[in-house]
Amino acid sequence: MHxxxxxxxxxxxxxxxxHRVYVDAVESAFGSQIDYAMLVKIYGNxxxxxxxxxxxxxxxxxxxxxxxxxxxxxxxxSFVERQNLTMRMQMRRFxxxxxxxxKKIQNLGYAVALHFMHYNFCRVHQTLRITPAMxxxxxxxxxxxxxxxxxxxxxxxxx
Numbered sequence: 001m002h003x004x005x006x007x008x009x010x011x012x013x014x015x016x017x018x019h020r021v022y023v024d025a026v027e028s029a030f031g032s033q034i035d036y037a038m039l040v041k042i043y044g045n046x047x048x049x050x051x052x053x054x055x056x057x058x059x060x061x062x063x064x065x066x067x068x069x070x071x072x073x074x075x076x077x078s079f080v081e082r083q084n085l086t087m088r089m090q091m092r093r094f095x096x097x098x099x100x101x102x103k104k105i106q107n108l109g110y111a112v113a114l115h116f117m118h119y120n121f122c123r124v125h126q127t128l129r130i131t132p133a134m135x136x137x138x139x140x141x142x143x144x145x146x147x148x149x150x151x152x153x154x155x156x157x158x159x
Contacts, residue, residue: 001029013068015039015075023066035068037075091115117148 011033016022018040026036040063043056063075092100093111102108120132121143133139 001025005029011035011068013037013070013074015070015077017041017077018062026067030067032067035070036066037070038064038066039075039077040064086119087112087115090119114148117143118145122148 013035014026014030015037016026016039018038022038026034030036039061041058042060042062044059045056063072088094091111092098093102093108095101102111121139122131122145124131124142128135131139131142134142
């Protein structure tokens with residue numbers, strides 16, 4: 001949370017699930033300078049839950065404003081859940097029992113950074129018809145893999 005806070009220039013709205021450690025982490029990093037809410041999903045009782053791999057059916061949500069004044073229309077964990085699914089499906093490093101599973105945290109960090117660089121700068125997204133970085137005005141063109149490699153070479157020379 002401190003890393004996230006250090007990267008932001010403006011006040012944000014944040015939504016987390018009901019994991020209680022998030023409350024202290026957000027308070028420690030942002031204090032009162034955030035609009036923060038928790039969204040807790042309520043699951044129904046499933047008699048087969050011990051035999052099935054899938055979780056029980058979600059039957060509702062409980063929303064709680066924690067800090068500031070979060071806009072109820074924007075309280076959602078759907079975006080981060082979708083991003084996590086995309087990462088798991090496109091980067092097998094998060095899947096145990098595969099050849100790509102990261103055993104060293106440093107290698108995982110490199111893989112995640114490379115994934116997000118490609119996802120945001122090289123990959124044209126179907127709904128945008130351009131890359132997310134172009135949509136955000138960060139770059140004016142679709143990056144090639146060669147450009148990413150050149151960035152790595154520049155960083156190595158600077159170190």
